[in-house]
Amino acid sequence: MSKAKSNRPVRLSRAQTKRFHGLRIFELTPGGRGPFSALKITVAPHSHLPAIHHAKMSEFFYVLKGSGYGCVGSRQVRFKVGEHVFIPPRVPHDFHTGASVLEALVIFAPRFDPKRPDVVRIIER
Numbered sequence: 118m119s120k121a122k123s124n125r126p127v128r129l130s131r132a133q134t135k136r137f138h139g140l141r142i143f144e145l146t147p148g149g150r151g152p153f154s155a156l157k158i159t160v161a162p163h164s165h166l167p168a169i170h171h172a173k174m175s176e177f178f179y180v181l182k183g184s185g186y187g188c189v190g191s192r193q194v195r196f197k198v199g200e201h202v203f204i205p206p207r208v209p210h211d212f213h214t215g216a217s218v219l220e221a222l223v224i225f226a227p228r229f230d231p232k233r234p235d236v237v238r239i240i241e242r
Contacts (some may be wrong), residue, residue: 139164139166142231143156143159151228152226153227154229157181159218162218163213165212167211169237171204171237172206172207172235172237174225174229174235175226176203176224178204178222179224182198182217183218184197185214189202190210
Protein backbone atom coordinates (compact mmCIF):
# COMPACT_ATOMS: atom_id res chain seq x y z
CA MET A 118 0.00 0.00 0.00
CA SER A 119 1.46 3.35 -0.98
CA LYS A 120 1.53 6.14 1.53
CA ALA A 121 -0.65 9.12 0.55
CA LYS A 122 0.76 12.59 0.93
CA SER A 123 -0.53 13.96 4.19
CA ASN A 124 -0.53 17.29 5.90
CA ARG A 125 -1.57 19.32 2.87
CA PRO A 126 -2.78 22.62 4.37
CA VAL A 127 -6.41 23.51 3.69
CA ARG A 128 -7.11 27.21 3.24
CA LEU A 129 -10.37 28.71 4.42
CA SER A 130 -11.66 32.19 3.61
CA ARG A 131 -10.38 35.18 5.61
CA ALA A 132 -13.71 35.50 7.42
CA GLN A 133 -13.56 31.88 8.50
CA THR A 134 -9.92 32.23 9.53
CA LYS A 135 -10.84 35.12 11.85
CA ARG A 136 -13.67 33.14 13.44
CA PHE A 137 -11.53 30.01 13.85
CA HIS A 138 -8.32 31.68 15.02
CA GLY A 139 -5.76 29.13 16.17
CA LEU A 140 -7.19 26.34 13.96
CA ARG A 141 -5.03 24.74 11.27
CA ILE A 142 -6.44 22.10 8.95
CA PHE A 143 -4.44 19.50 7.01
CA GLU A 144 -6.05 17.23 4.43
CA LEU A 145 -5.13 13.54 4.80
CA THR A 146 -7.30 12.35 1.89
CA PRO A 147 -5.87 14.21 -1.12
CA GLY A 148 -7.56 14.49 -4.47
CA GLY A 149 -11.06 15.42 -3.37
CA ARG A 150 -12.46 11.96 -4.09
CA GLY A 151 -14.57 9.53 -2.14
CA PRO A 152 -17.58 9.72 0.16
CA PHE A 153 -15.68 11.05 3.19
CA SER A 154 -12.65 13.15 4.06
CA ALA A 155 -10.06 12.75 6.78
CA LEU A 156 -8.40 15.84 8.19
CA LYS A 157 -5.80 16.45 10.86
CA ILE A 158 -6.49 19.61 12.80
CA THR A 159 -4.27 21.46 15.22
CA VAL A 160 -5.64 24.07 17.58
CA ALA A 161 -3.54 26.48 19.63
CA PRO A 162 -3.57 26.25 23.43
CA HIS A 163 -6.34 28.11 25.28
CA SER A 164 -8.39 28.52 22.07
CA HIS A 165 -12.15 28.56 21.67
CA LEU A 166 -13.72 27.25 18.47
CA PRO A 167 -17.18 28.86 18.34
CA ALA A 168 -20.41 26.87 18.33
CA ILE A 169 -21.44 25.77 14.85
CA HIS A 170 -23.46 23.05 13.20
CA HIS A 171 -23.36 21.36 9.81
CA ALA A 172 -26.43 20.87 7.60
CA LYS A 173 -25.35 17.61 5.96
CA MET A 174 -22.04 16.42 7.40
CA SER A 175 -21.49 13.99 10.24
CA GLU A 176 -18.23 14.53 12.10
CA PHE A 177 -16.04 12.04 13.96
CA PHE A 178 -13.42 13.73 16.17
CA TYR A 179 -10.55 11.62 17.63
CA VAL A 180 -7.98 13.27 19.93
CA LEU A 181 -4.35 12.52 19.04
CA LYS A 182 -2.67 15.04 21.38
CA GLY A 183 -3.78 17.50 24.06
CA SER A 184 -7.12 17.90 25.78
CA GLY A 185 -10.13 20.15 26.02
CA TYR A 186 -13.84 20.46 26.65
CA GLY A 187 -16.97 21.69 24.94
CA CYS A 188 -20.63 21.09 24.20
CA VAL A 189 -22.17 18.70 21.70
CA GLY A 190 -25.86 19.53 21.58
CA SER A 191 -26.88 19.90 25.21
CA ARG A 192 -24.21 17.48 26.43
CA GLN A 193 -21.01 18.74 28.11
CA VAL A 194 -17.94 16.80 26.95
CA ARG A 195 -14.34 16.59 28.12
CA PHE A 196 -11.79 14.89 25.94
CA LYS A 197 -8.17 13.80 26.08
CA VAL A 198 -5.79 11.64 24.04
CA GLY A 199 -7.48 8.52 22.72
CA GLU A 200 -11.04 9.74 23.21
CA HIS A 201 -13.55 10.52 20.49
CA VAL A 202 -16.80 12.36 19.84
CA PHE A 203 -19.33 11.65 17.10
CA ILE A 204 -21.40 14.65 15.96
CA PRO A 205 -24.42 14.06 13.70
CA PRO A 206 -25.61 16.72 11.22
CA ARG A 207 -27.48 19.73 12.66
CA VAL A 208 -26.10 19.26 16.19
CA PRO A 209 -24.45 22.44 17.55
CA HIS A 210 -20.96 21.92 18.93
CA ASP A 211 -18.08 24.01 20.27
CA PHE A 212 -14.67 23.22 21.70
CA HIS A 213 -12.13 24.82 24.04
CA THR A 214 -8.54 23.63 24.19
CA GLY A 215 -6.46 23.13 27.33
CA ALA A 216 -2.96 24.35 28.14
CA SER A 217 -1.27 22.58 25.22
CA VAL A 218 -1.79 22.23 21.47
CA LEU A 219 -4.67 19.97 20.50
CA GLU A 220 -4.25 17.62 17.54
CA ALA A 221 -7.17 15.56 16.29
CA LEU A 222 -8.18 13.33 13.43
CA VAL A 223 -11.51 14.53 12.05
CA ILE A 224 -13.53 12.47 9.60
CA PHE A 225 -16.41 14.11 7.74
CA ALA A 226 -19.10 12.34 5.72
CA PRO A 227 -20.05 13.46 3.20
CA ARG A 228 -16.73 14.95 2.18
CA PHE A 229 -15.45 18.29 3.60
CA ASP A 230 -15.21 21.08 0.99
CA PRO A 231 -12.91 23.93 2.17
CA LYS A 232 -14.54 26.35 -0.28
CA ARG A 233 -17.99 25.58 1.18
CA PRO A 234 -17.34 23.94 4.54
CA ASP A 235 -21.02 23.34 5.47
CA VAL A 236 -20.85 25.63 8.49
CA VAL A 237 -24.50 26.58 8.76
CA ARG A 238 -24.09 29.31 11.32
CA ILE A 239 -22.01 30.43 14.20
CA ILE A 240 -23.99 30.27 17.41
CA GLU A 241 -23.09 32.53 20.31
CA ARG A 242 -23.29 30.57 23.58
